[in-house]
Amino acid sequence: MENEIMNSCKELKLRETAKFLKKHDNYIILTHCSPDGDTLGAGYALFYGLKEIGKIAAVICADVIPGKYGYFVHETDDVPMENATVVAVDVASKSLLGDLEEQFGDIVDLCIDHHISNQKFAKNLYLDAKASATCEIIYELLEEMDVNINTNAANAMYTGIATDTGCFKYSNVTAKTHIIASKLFEFDIMPAEINKIMFDTKSRRLLELERMVLDTAEYHFDNRCILLSVTEDMQIKTGCSGSELESIAVISRSVEGVICGISIKQTDSDTFKVSLRTYPPLDASEICKELGGGGHTAAAGATVKGTLDEVKARIIAVVKKKMEEIDAGISSSK
């Protein structure tokens, strides 16, 4: 069944995708769950583009859209399910639709994505794995469709590109990324304000949490590994939770000389979420697999049960093995 669906996915070119979008109407645009700047930017930019050519369109997300995207997230249309054309943006697999999977997972007409890992669950797919962000693709599509780009659409696309590239910082940035950014400047966007919101705004409580977490810093293996802990107590005292805690992993990966940044976040009295950030030759996903988790080469995670000390000891034991392999000249990554 899974195979059958995979085989029935037709891969489109840019021009065909643009044609598809011009031909249909009554769009339901799906973003992935736990929405980020790229899926929202892509969804809303496509919405604004389709509106410019007189189409009816709605943007739907399984989860609440964070208020910080309010400068481009506005009300969309009501689109009845009958005769709707369903488009998923930046959605690599059905399961990433979250609570929308049941209703929409098997009836996505077109998926527009930049994840090489795309599961090809849609009837039609336009995949450009070289694009830094799905918003890069949406820009090219709107241009190909010869659709007017309004300021909302431009702010949305800038947001997606900026957030998926760490503001043009990461290795996924290409010359094309910068060219598209330069073109978006023509549409009266507010890049500095967007970047301030996305990258340079830290709540006072998060600053307080970071102060506490820095007190927990432990260094291992000749300072090549740092371990930071966020206890339940710290979260209660500061009021920090959820995605706010991601900044701790960012700290762990930024320490000079560190190739293994570990952050441990207590989620229950005896449960800890481990986030790993590594640099070659270490492979975060390999380490997390041994802890029952998984992820990417440079960023992975796992959930580990025990007391804080037990959890730390378990992780350090796995990392120790890998460090010893490195020191013995056996690289753990390809």
Next chain:
Amino acid sequence: MENEIMNSCKELKLRETAKFLKKHDNYIILTHCSPDGDTLGAGYALFYGLKEIGKIAAVICADVIPGKYGYFVHETDDVPMENATVVAVDVASKSLLGDLEEQFGDIVDLCIDHHISNQKFAKNLYLDAKASATCEIIYELLEEMDVNINTNAANAMYTGIATDTGCFKYSNVTAKTHIIASKLFEFDIMPAEINKIMFDTKSRRLLELERMVLDTAEYHFDNRCILLSVTEDMQIKTGCSGSELESIAVISRSVEGVICGISIKQTDSDTFKVSLRTYPPLDASEICKELGGGGHTAAAGATVKGTLDEVKARIIAVVKKKMEEIDAGISSSK
């Protein structure tokens, strides 16, 4: 005397500047003291460009060049003072030459700069205040000169543009900034590695200093102002100094709701360097002017004498006046 020199400064256009650079030889290229990515990037990119057309050139800086720029900072030529053509890059005033001021302050043949506040101390000046970085100007000059750009020059220019814009994050970025960045990608640069070094690497001692500094956080004016202090003692204990301390100003500007981030760094028993980071309608340069310093609208500085408490009180008094003007509806910026 100061006026006389100012009057004798000739402002050049891009084409004239390119001509000037092609016509002369035996270049001594001066960067500003406490060198940053832009002055070094501009100096070395110009050096590599001039070498491509067979010129002799040296890059000189009053202070030690931090090792992190080693991927584009290489040995330059020995250039005797006789018949040398002296070019200053990214140097807004003579005093910014640091220890080189005495020898070179009055004999700069050409200054290439993007600071609107340039003091016009050189015999010739090419100023483009709309450029995000002096490296943006150097790119245009090398293009105008039709000079081959090698990978060293391209990495140098990318570094200057990235560091002066917070990696394309700040309001000084224009469409042209992104276009130039996209063109630099053609020259086999290593943007992700550069950005990791410039933005995502923190020494363990700096992490320790940040922990200490966060303990000093004071909030004023309904949390619209944060004040962070770095004492001499903290610098000695952690071993942090110089440009490393700039990260404290970055923290001060990133706190949610803060429009006035103040960081105070002790440089002597009774001397403090104040760094101000503001958001509209506050104007950092206006506030620092009242403290005897100066700078830009969003970032300015001053040196203030007294005990830490006296210095804090003086700054807060000036900020208070501005905050009261804002609250009374009188905006301090245009």
